[in-house]
Amino acid sequence: MTDVLTNRRTLLIAASVAVVPGLFVPARAQGLAPTPSMRGGANNYLPGAPIVDRIGGGGFWMTGSVRRVGDGVPLAGQRIQIWAHTTEGHERDPHSHGATLTDANGVFRLEMPQIVPAFGQPHGHLAYDSGDFETVFLRPVMRSARDTSLHADFVLVPV
Amino acid sequence: MRIGWADLVRGILVWTGLTTAVAVPVAAAAASPLLAWREPIYIAAGFTGVIALALLLFQPLLAGGYLPGLPALKGQRVHRLVGGVLVAAVILHVAGLWVTSPPDVIDALLFRSPTPFSFWGVVAMWAVFASALMAASRRRWRRHPHAWRLGHTVLAAVIVVGSVVHALLIEGTMETKSKAILCGLLIAATIMAVAKMRGWTIRARRDS
Structure with a gap:
């Protein structure tokens, strides 16, 4: 019916x-739809993660892009916060958290320690929480625990 | 005398097989490389879950009086004891995970977790508690023994299915093959025990 x-x-x-x-x-x-926050994305979020060249010893890459809703214009200089359970620490450990900025093409790339399965899935957390656009929390899951990179795209809505 | 020997051999075989089915997955989990990157409380929380799954295998076998040396009445006494240990293990499992990552456990308990296995685990947890409450208040049910048995068996089925799906969907410390075999045996043992009690009769069966 x-x-x-x-x-x-x-x-x-x-x-x-x-x-x-x-x-x-x-x-x-016809435009680009906004990225909704994922369930559990904000778990163990620590506001104000510092911008770093690398989280810990590195070896794993978190990559992604940030664009504006509708027209899809790449957003440069946006701060993306990243954290995960890695070979060097739990999600709640402050040293498991770091942030990076998008480049002129709206692309970000931050090296971090290898993500390992925790709470049943190998996954990472990303946040956009800088105020110019609506806050978005993501929780992408790796296809395999052996992957050495993880990708997440943000399409943000202006506040 | 010949029957005695047959029973002895059967007993040794059953208990050896059962011990292996339980010890291998527990030992494999204890050797997991993931442990190197976990804090003690998280390791303990995960392990109580693994041990609970292993202990669960004994429950249908004890209830059905299948275990050599532990026939129906004696078996049911041990079944009750193991049930109590399972309640404690589930509480420790959830509490340890809560300490490790509170928001993930809160999401799971509120059925809003992104991980599908959480739903099955939480359903199994409530069924364990309900099942234990039923067992503790069995005397109040003495006028309705059929209802008690039906209720307890339905809860047991929920516990087994919930725990098996929970365990199989988790990418954790358990090694996948030994975990799958343990889960298969648990399902088989449960079907066997429930089938034996079909008709939900309370009458003692002496034909087994």
Whole structure:
């Protein structure tokens, strides 16, 4: 029943868009959707992680990008905070936390110790929490515990 | 005399097999490379979970009176004892994880964790507590022995399924093959014990 209704509604919207082009276009239909925070993303977050060249001894790479919602413009100089359970410490240890800034292309890359499985999954945490855009917490999971890098993309909404 | 020898051999085989099925996964977890990067409290929390899973294998076997040397009545006394140890192990498991990472455990207990195994673990935990409460208040159920047995068996099934899915989905200290075998044996033992009690009859069965 719900499916029928949804289908009818979808059809109606599709039909109206087709009949009157340009009249009914959702604001972000063609743009980049914002990245929602992930469940558990903020766990063991310590605000104000310092910007560092590298967390601990390194050997593992956390990479990603930061763009603006809608038009997808890369955002330079954005501070991304990173933490994880690694070979050098638990998530809650302050020395497991660090931050880095995006470059001119909105790309960030921070070397850190190898992430190891903790609480059932090999995963990392990332935060955008600088105030210019809405706060986003991510918790990507590695495909394999043997991976030596992890990637996460942010699409931020201006405050 | 010949029957005596057969029983002895059977007893040795069953207990050797059971000890191996339980000792191998526990020993493998104790040798996990992940332990090198964990604090003692986290290691202890994980280990109480591993030991609880291993002990759980004995519960259907004890309840069904399958273990040599521990027939129905004696077996049920040990079953009750092991049940109490399981309650303690679950509490220590959750408490140790809570100390290690409070927000992850709070998420799990509130069923909002990103990890699917948390749901199964928490469901199994509540079933363990409910099952123990039923066992402790069995006398109040004496007019409804069938209802008691049905309820306790349903909870036991929830505990076993919840614990098995919880364990299998976790990427942790347990070695995957020995963990899978332990879980398979646990499922098999549970089905065997439940099938024996089919009809939910309280009458003692002497045909086994």
